[in-house]
Amino acid sequence: MTTITSIRSICTAPADIRLVVVKVETSEPGLTGLGCATFTQRPLAVVEAVDKYLAPFLIGRNVSEIEDIYQSAQLSSYWREGPVLNNALSGVDMALWDIKGKQAGIPVHDLLGGKCRKAARVYVHASGNSIDETVDQAQQHIENGFTHVRLQSAVPGQSTYGTNTDLHTHETIDGPTTPQNVFGPADYVRLAPKLFEVARDRLGWEVELLHDVHERIPPYLAIQLARDLEPYRLFFYEDALPPEEIEYFRQMRQQSSIPIAMGELFVSLKQCMPLIEERLIDYIRVHLSMIGGMTPARKLATICEAFGIRTAWHGPGDCSPIGHAANLALDMVSPNFGIQEFTPYNQATLDVFPGCNNLRDGCIWPNDRPGWGIEIDEALAKEFPFPDHPYNGAWPAIRDRDGGIIRP
Ligand code: GCO
């Protein structure tokens, strides 16, 4: 019997984004697995949950019992779910799938039933401070072979999701209301349709365009914007409402034919169910590690298949190459695959994680090696420590002009 001998978290930021990866070592010499546990706004809390709670609880367990390990570890805190504990669990869970694949000598997608496509088509981001800058970037992506592009553009002088003025800088944290952290929902919903009008004029109608609202506007504006964007034939309209307001998808569905994608803020499979059962969305896009890893995600994929809902797993920069590999494994085996969000790797990431899946012709391609087929160069990973940050990765507040908080 092969048992777990050690579980530990590895922190690294080769693209300046905080990533947490869990390494599980086993009683079989050289047999190890990797899992993604990246929660970039609270990475240190996840590290504590892995190293202080899951490691002592799981050392000695038989590596082959993934489902039982998942269930018992989840219930070991009695109170369960939540992004911190789920990411910790995902780190171990994905590592056990990696180990199982290596033991069998096959990739994880083969453990899950085998490929039903050759590669996963991806969408990439075009984000500018003006409409023209955004559309120029999209043009560039199209020239580079991408067929699906997400467009985000800032309202001049404001912080709009998708530009570099808000998420990954921290100059604005908790300061007085400054142009960088003001966000006017009404200004934004006036601008977004213009962005798509210009994009269709300049890019034509063949490219698939997407948009992410990032849950920053009240429900009535989200419904209005869905209708205003309809003429531009979006591939999908993402996260228009926060998880607390999902009942409004019913109205959105009745009032608009725009394809709806939802879910990156969901932290459990159960939370997705009302939208799935009522067929209120077209694409599910949870972040695999946020719902607990591969074990719950493959169940979610299958449930969605039964309801005619397609997958669009969350694939931002704050997802390690292991997390992207887990997304890709599901993409390969799911008949209801829709699209894969992807953030191209920089050279440092490719060096720290030898074996990253290939990006080519607007698709990512599985590497077909056992497990995830990706390793980590731990010595090199240490050369990319987490960037200094006053609040260890916490996000700045986004405020309306009057200083009131916008709740994504
Ligand atoms: C997306 C996103 C992300 C998130 C990020 C938060 O890719 O659709 O909304 O960029 O903002 O993952 O940490």
Ligand code: MG
């Ligand atoms: Mg999003």
